[in-house]
Amino acid sequence: MRRVRRLFNNRKEKQSDAQSQTSVLASQDHLSNQIDDNIASLRSVYANCSDVIIFPFLIGESIQAYIIYIEGLTNSEAADEQIVNPLINSKVQSPTEVMKTIEQKTPVSNLQKTPLLSACIDSISNGNPILLCDGLSMGFSFSLAKWEKRGIEEPAAEVGLKGPREGFTESIITNKSQIRRIIKSPTLKMQEIIIGKYTKTKTVIAYIEGLADKTLIEEVENRINRMNTDNIDGILESGYIEEFIEDNPYSPFPQILNTERPDVTCSNLLEGRVAIIVDGTPSVLIAPTTFFSLLQSHEDYYQRFLISTAIRWLRYLFLFVSLLLPSLYVAILTFHQEMVPTALLLSMAASREAVPFPALVEAIMMEISFEALREAGVRLPKQVGSAVSIVGALVIGQAAVQAGLVAAPMVIVVAITGIASFMIPRYAMGIGIRLLRFPIIFLAGALGLLGVMMGIIAIIIHLAALRSFGVPYLTPLAPFKSQELKDTLIRGPWWKLNTRPHFSGNYNQYRMAPDLKPNPNQGGE
Template sequence: MQFIKKILQNNYRSIDTQLNQSDLPVSKQPLEKSLELNIAKIKLAFGHSKDIITQTILLKETSTIQIGFIYINGLISPISIQALITENLKVDSCEFTLNALRNSMSTLGQVRDISDFDTLYQSVLSGFTVILVDGYAQGFAANTQGGEHRSVEEPSTQSVVRGPREGFTEQISTNAALIRRKIKDANLWMESMTIGRVSKTEVAIMYINGIVNDKLVAEARIRLGRIDIDAIFESGSIEELIQDETFTPFPTLYNTERPDVIAAGLMEGRVAILVDGTPFVLMAPALFTQFYQSAEDYYQRADFSTLLRFLRYVCFFISLLAPSLYIAITTFHQELLPSSLLISLAAQREGIPFPAFIEAVGMEIIFEILREAGVRLPKTVGQAVSIVGALVIGQAAVEAGLVSPAMVIVVAITAIANFVIPSFNMAITIRILRFALMIIAASFGLYGITVGLIAIVLHLCSLRSFGIPYMAPMAPFILADQKDTIFRLPQWALFARPRLISQKNNIRENNAPTNKPEPRS
């Protein structure tokens, strides 16, 4: 026993000496022929982490060919590992070659060739299992990705009454598959890249070849290729790094967790950007009108969808202008109100110690606090806290004489109108601009609001999303694209794709202008 211990100690000392001489980890350092040395280097590179699993087996009971398996527990499927080991044991040890070993793994899916440690580390961290053979400075990586992940569920942020109930998950492979289930065409292309020096996050671009503008795809590649950062964990980081304009409250990229929305955007010639680890997929270019459209608009009749769109735009102006208009009229332009309403408002404000501007700002801030509290609290108590808090605080503020009842009504209507906006990003933008307009209204009245609206419109017209004007098809005005902007015409009339987005294959239907259904006699 002492003799065996001495041999093992000397063996490990020689391995440690070789590790120190190699100065690991080094990018693109070739594999060693010794399986034991390779495993020792891998353990050293990962800091002897407990989730790095290394297994060694003999090809046959009477064979001297030793095979090693390296994988990360939690990133792989145990069933795939068991099948991988079983397939390797089927190889005949008398006629063993690396090609025979590789061919035995071909039934398990994707197989990569491994010749250096950098490729080995990336494969293991991606959920692959690395297979190394003693005596060979080359190995393979088999796709055994698995582990715990969230199943496909209904989207929580963009729910619909009628439409699909499936939403993206945190796995990029699942998200790509959900899109391909909607578009079963070989022209749906996907390009993958890795972003993040440390996180090594997989990012993919999806588009339909033959419909998308090639310049748009090239621009997406260039912007993503310019990103040099240590980690990416969510698509929001990508959005900030590739957006056209940083200093603007308006979102210039669209994000959604609905596969049907992404599929519809791809059919219009847009580009989708998928990020591993997040259920929110980005889509470019994004136009202003796109944020006021819902997936349900295309699953309901055209007249219903048009009515709902008009309602959203009305709610947009209510949410943006209601508090500022109340401040401007009650402070500077009382002559615009009927005498009876003016007398009622004056009676309500009698004894209120603060001007209308302080009232509005205070109530808006309190409501924003309640809104955020309702989001952060557990779902079982979040809604109760926000509703009860708003009722109790509003009623107590009126009874205490701090705010007028009319101000509570205005703030409540404003908040409810803000919830009608389908896009959460655009709803936040309206909340930001609302405070700016309130300050202008308190200083200059309706003249200030008018100047503020003109400034907002000019800013919107100056924005671009991946080179496309943000306010298209209203500015520049494109008559043919008005069929699906503020209102939606029936499906048979939507025969053309947006002209500024798709530069080729613009026709959706054959003989589209004559596809209108004939009325029955």
């Protein structure tokens, strides 16, 4: 009991310390012209923070000043060379001369002045050092943030044979610059929102003015701002925001597109969509999205349209295989043996002679085992992950067949289903299909093909009712828009893709002239 009471008292002391820091910010938010008061407030806020540097020095020979920054977030060498040294060597006698000297002799382009203690703390937390001077009720923030970050690499989840090899990183500044490098127009707008009571995560809403509908932009802003209204503690990844702003969080289908590729982000911006960039993650959110957009790959637009169309049809075919093949096998083997040719039925019966489980239990066992192997391969290091998943599948499948636990045809069905699921280009969509596979298998084992049809009808009804920021999920099939089918079931040639998708409200319909079809006879005799 004493130990529990001691822990409880320690927790109350920590809470009281946090409340006292909050009260300091609330009661003394405006800086004083007495530098000792300002430094005392900052020291109470940053108590027990060994990485916060509060460095005193004299401007000229008489005016006391302090520079405050966080070690590891600020370029300390540049702070010494561009701020401290010029001010120490200056000859000033009054606070008015100090302000002019700071503005004229510190070679930092982005200099901001603030009279608020809270704004100074936000600047320090972002890596920008704060300069405080005696006699001035104002802090000077210098843009000298610098921290270690990962270099630009090809995204591992969106690898392609053709197209750019660049991917987003965890730095929001780098990600914005990559988009700006592709779309050089000033109509590309980026609005910043700070989310999180503790993390204060920078979030940017990017769109092209004149292409994105204003009501869509306002809806995205309102849904994100609602997170600040709910006083959320912090955001560590874009998945936090995705769950807060999607239309139906209980649906297995993603309603927001995730991408780590700048070219995919820019292509969606050019179609009138909105991108949400979050600091600290390479994953960018695109809204709105549709069912067919999630089945499209960036390489569809870098290959010739005939090849892209053929690959897209193959992708749709294997989508149905991934969803329905195990359930069809269970339904036919359990209820509809008359649909199987006699020779094949005898072969399947012979392979199942020693199997003690019904087809339903057999399918569930194999599917769960395959999903476990797949997840194990993802979580393990790259050097052993692929080997474990492939060898594990071969060894376990062969051992299960020899032990008489499962039949060989079931191993083939599960393997084909697993390969088919890899054809889905978006991981979030693939996971949704993998989850829906299990209830359809249960329906097939209970009701046969009738259960499979009931599962398919339920999925179609759900998809027809689903929305992504108000846009029907099955657009352009439901509601039917014939003009947009040229980039849905097929990938039409570029000269045919002269109109943008119509999501809602006013939009810029044409993206190129309608008569750009190449003429083989043009340019020669």
